[in-house]
Amino acid sequence: MNMNHAMLTDLYEFSMANGYCATLPHTDQAVFDIFYRTVPDHGSFVIAAGLQQVVEALQAFHFDDTDIDYLRSLNLYSEAFLNELATMKLACRVTALPEGTPVFPREPLLTVEGPLMQVQLLETLLLNLVNHQSLIATKARRITAAAEGRPVMEFGARRAQGPDASVYGARAAVIGGCASTSNVLAAQLFHIPAAGTMAHSWVESFSDELTAFRAWAKVYPDNSALLVDTYDVLKSGVPNAITIFKELRATGHQPVGIRIDSGDITQLAKQARVMLDAAGFQDAKITASNALDETVIQSLLKEGAPIDNFGIGEKLITSASSPVLSGVYKMAALQTDGQWQPKIKVSASREKTTLPGHKQVYRLYHRDSHRAFADVIALADEILPETIAVVNANPLATQTRVTLADFTAKPLLQPVFAPGHTADVPTDVFAIQKYTRETLAALPEATQRLVNPDFYPVYLTPKLAEMQQKLIAVHHGN
Amino acid sequence: MNMNHAMLTDLYEFSMANGYCATLPHTDQAVFDIFYRTVPDHGSFVIAAGLQQVVEALQAFHFDDTDIDYLRSLNLYSEAFLNELATMKLACRVTALPEGTPVFPREPLLTVEGPLMQVQLLETLLLNLVNHQSLIATKARRITAAAEGRPVMEFGARRAQGPDASVYGARAAVIGGCASTSNVLAAQLFHIPAAGTMAHSWVESFSDELTAFRAWAKVYPDNSALLVDTYDVLKSGVPNAITIFKELRATGHQPVGIRIDSGDITQLAKQARVMLDAAGFQDAKITASNALDETVIQSLLKEGAPIDNFGIGEKLITSASSPVLSGVYKMAALQTDGQWQPKIKVSASREKTTLPGHKQVYRLYHRDSHRAFADVIALADEILPETIAVVNANPLATQTRVTLADFTAKPLLQPVFAPGHTADVPTDVFAIQKYTRETLAALPEATQRLVNPDFYPVYLTPKLAEMQQKLIAVHHGN
Structure with a gap:
């Protein structure tokens, strides 16, 4: 630059x-x-x-x-x-x-x-x-402190105030405690792990959710973090993810986990956790990523939401509350x-x-x-x-x-x-x-x-x- | 770029x-x-x-x-x-x-x-x-609407979220209604009038305020917008400005006006207006520029503050309230x-x-x-x-x-x-x-x-x- x-x-x-x-x-x-x-x-x-x-x-x-x-x-x-x-x-x-x-x-x-x-x-x-x-960096410190050691991914490029804000913002977010960024340019320039998997549009590009997940797992058998809220998290997303995780395990791959990007995160994460555990996927991680900041994270964790990773977008990259x-x-x-x-x-x-x-x-x-x-x-x-x-x-x-x-x-x-x-x-x-x-x-x-x-x-x-x-x-x- | x-x-x-x-x-x-x-x-x-x-x-x-x-x-x-x-x-x-x-x-x-x-x-x-x-652009529309036709200058470069945010933000501010920008790079790239005069540091660099104003008027006899709040707006800034304006007029120059960047803008502007008018400088403009946005501008104008131009910094360039x-x-x-x-x-x-x-x-x-x-x-x-x-x-x-x-x-x-x-x-x-x-x-x-x-x-x-x-x-x- x-x-x-x-x-x-x-x-x-x-x-x-x-x-x-x-x-x-x-x-x-x-x-x-x-x-x-x-x-x-x-x-x-x-x-x-x-x-x-x-x-x-x-x-x-x-x-x-x-x-x-x-x-x-x-x-x-x-x-x-x-x-x-x-x-x-x-x-x-x-x-x-x-x-x-x-x-x-x-x-x-x-x-x-x-x-x-x-x-x-x-x-x-x-x-x-x-x-x-x-x-x-100050905002990232607050958000990562609220996450109490759980990895926080910086996801804000699309809402940053211009290209530089996305790139230098991602850099500052790491200084303040973030583990990774979705921003490929920032990852490239500053040697930050690049993070992220799929958007809803991936799921919509296939005839149904299960087909979309299966196509993903075929391309990325060792990077299978599946977005489960395109249609219905508990009725469709998590059951389909479990089906795919079983197929992955059967072929010798370790399933990564699921991401929830909408709805009542606490309730959805709790029930998804029960379903994943019951299916034998205690190691599958749950990532949450919907308009989060330190206040929401504290409240989710206080409610006992079993979240392993956070993806934080606009509220971090603009320090929206301040x-x-x-x-x-x-x-x-x-x-x-x-x-x-x-x-x-x-x-x-x-x-x-x-x-x-x-x-x-x-x-x-x-x-x-x-x-x-x-x-x-x-x-x-x-x-x-x-x-x-x-x-x-x-x-x-x-x-x-x-x-x-x-x-x-x-x-x-x-x-x-x-x-x-x-x-x-x-x-x-x-x-x-x-x-x-x-x-x-x-x-x-x-x-x-x-x-x-x-x-x-x-x-x-x-x-x-x-x-x-x-x-x-x-x-x-x- | x-x-x-x-x-x-x-x-x-x-x-x-x-x-x-x-x-x-x-x-x-x-x-x-x-x-x-x-x-x-x-x-x-x-x-x-x-x-x-x-x-x-x-x-x-x-x-x-x-x-x-x-x-x-x-x-x-x-x-x-x-x-x-x-x-x-x-x-x-x-x-x-x-x-x-x-x-x-x-x-x-x-x-x-x-x-x-x-x-x-x-x-x-x-x-x-x-x-x-x-x-x-949306924020600039709100701010310029509140200013009801008075020119609004975009002053936010130092508080923008990175270099691009300052430059493209200045461009968007003009689309939304601003008349000019202090950002020289944005002015150069997008053919926007560049605006601004002096900071407090100019005044502090001379032995006293009058000497500072006189030095300015010598260099910029036709761009004499004087910052009057370094020491005391009404006791020192405005009287010194009037002294300089008289000297400028005596040598055939048209005084531009004053800028107020702190304090109770409404009261200071009203009293400064009276002093300038009494001294025969009805044409000298008053610019206000302290942490303003559309809400503050509406309140200043409702109180009858005689402000001719607004300079808007961080609240515009970050759309701080939203x-x-x-x-x-x-x-x-x-x-x-x-x-x-x-x-x-x-x-x-x-x-x-x-x-x-x-x-x-x-x-x-x-x-x-x-x-x-x-x-x-x-x-x-x-x-x-x-x-x-x-x-x-x-x-x-x-x-x-x-x-x-x-x-x-x-x-x-x-x-x-x-x-x-x-x-x-x-x-x-x-x-x-x-x-x-x-x-x-x-x-x-x-x-x-x-x-x-x-x-x-x-x-x-x-x-x-x-x-x-x-x-x-x-x-x-x-």
Whole structure:
């Protein structure tokens, strides 16, 4: 897939970049952070994702002649600026949390430092990639958590918001915990097992259901997952499946199972299970796949539905119950005349005030239990002492200092891109999935809860908190 | 952009196609229809969109050697089938409603006829393209209707579900009524005006707001839309904007206006309007752009907010309040031994029973008023008589016959793709927008209402209704 998305940019980024080019010294450098404030589905964290595509997009970033001609045709920009674009080499340094890291509100999950003009031009593209994949990875985590270890297949390509959404969505779904995808292009690109068997149209293409199943079993004797709800699950689908399973067993093949895609899944699965077991097919699996999400899965399992696999379509691939992750890209520092100035964006809504400066995020683990118990956002050049008195990162929370001790602090932001050098970002999606699972498992259980989770504490170091307070005071003094 | 999406297919399409290849005669042909059952946001219709990309995808459709190698590596498919894929030329005929047509539940909006194997392989891709763009065009229609003629700018690239979603979403947004997009790539590809001015980071990059505005006005004296909410809209932003507007006017330039992106938009816009008017800038426009959708716009306008333009981000580009259009692709007929057999999918949910046969959709206009008053779904080879007794297309509605007369019937499904020939599908998005507007204007006003719309009648001809009833009876007799 074409990863040069340089033109996927809001017009105002070009307009500001042209303005900087005309107005400010070319030596001006800036730092911007990506973070978010609200967790989808009232959860307590987001699973960071999309970094591989960010790095690929940075590596491929350039403007073609046709792009320059198009921008010239807008009659907005100087030839000097257009020439800068035509010859641009990205001179930015990017740090990011590893893909699959649970990230909490206000924590920078990606930072960009470089020439102000370039850093500005990257805003839209980086947000697009990070917001989308983090949204879907977060939803997949919820759905696979609800499935309690049963494999979840990503089935959403036909309802995804365009081709990229289906492909990168499938990738993010695996990072969040899915076992496979029906999307062949995503499977091919990201080495994900491809999943799926037949649609109702297969059954309709034959004179009757039994003939359709038998034709299938002849072609796929070892992949006989039969869709049993084209006509009537219990009167026709399951009895016909059992007939075929007997024929398969008689010829030395192991029947796979059945899929139910409509109706009262709990009741149908329970009765199908009884029928399969009675016929001696205790190993045949039952897959359910009709407009499911974490809420429906929890309810099915609570009712005792004997489901072995879930296939999840539109509710996962669009994060339908919460389809937007509102990550933002905010200036944290500006270098003028060689001097770094921390920057904040103040706001009438106090909780929207941003965090200034070059920053690092630390996850603090209890020294004995190795469980994470808090995150601390620090200035990048700070060294965390053994004992530290911190304040809450949420300006609406109490600002009483809390003393933290007996911890191991793990820095989360890592360099991923620099001029002439790209770090080895993990690209094996199942390795990322494993990292996600392990990093999640170290969080408090109450934080991982799907409904009414306990909010995990995120603190600021005294230095960072004071820097923010000073800048707020300057603004109010204005 | 690469339009060959042949691998963007659910695995089961390949598995079924390989199965057909092994099982059924190659002469078997099929007809599949795309239609949907539920309108997003409880509206009464969907705006069909995505057809240009469908046609481009059909033209580009092919499998590369690497694709064939990948499919071979799955150890599922025969060499005969892989060879069919490698040498495949699409031999399908496609009909579709023109982009921008309001389409009602159960109406086929696209039909594909061709070799069963090929028609099956196209399912996922066609649904993906049509579902996504129709969803966004439908949302854009709602939002632009709420704006009552005020220009709406599409601003959602950073929150779209991936790069394609931002680009094709912007295209669909224009079809549904938007005037412009901030997305430069979409603007370039589809000849849409590119919109936008500055972000808060511009203002923060200068020592103070006035300096930032003055720098902007120097670079863009004729594009001075100033973002006034970085610090304080009424105490700082608007007064500074007025200072700059005076300087611009003194040098012969026409100030553009201000943008408000946070806070109580109604109150801020009202007071800003008073301040701008008092300073002699009655022509300066006010743009609002903070998490808006049709509901918020209606409420702002009801409160009398003096807003001239709207910029709409995440709520439009993801159709956030209703982020899925569940279009389906169902078999309507199958040709075996040279004989067409109409097909239906029955279902425990009676309203899910599909419509069999090759079909055409007619929109009926009153002969005198030229307003549309009903749609009729007919078999493709029927000629509508002057007076016709029809039944409701919704199986849950009363099946009493209704007699229709004094109409002009316009057939909506048109050929768009055939082997060796592609129809001229309109690609000028503003021409499509104009067609959308005119086609909408002919619908009853109560059908166009955003909340609790009056449902528009969709009927079946007696022939089609009888064909469906006969097939239902056969299934229940089974």
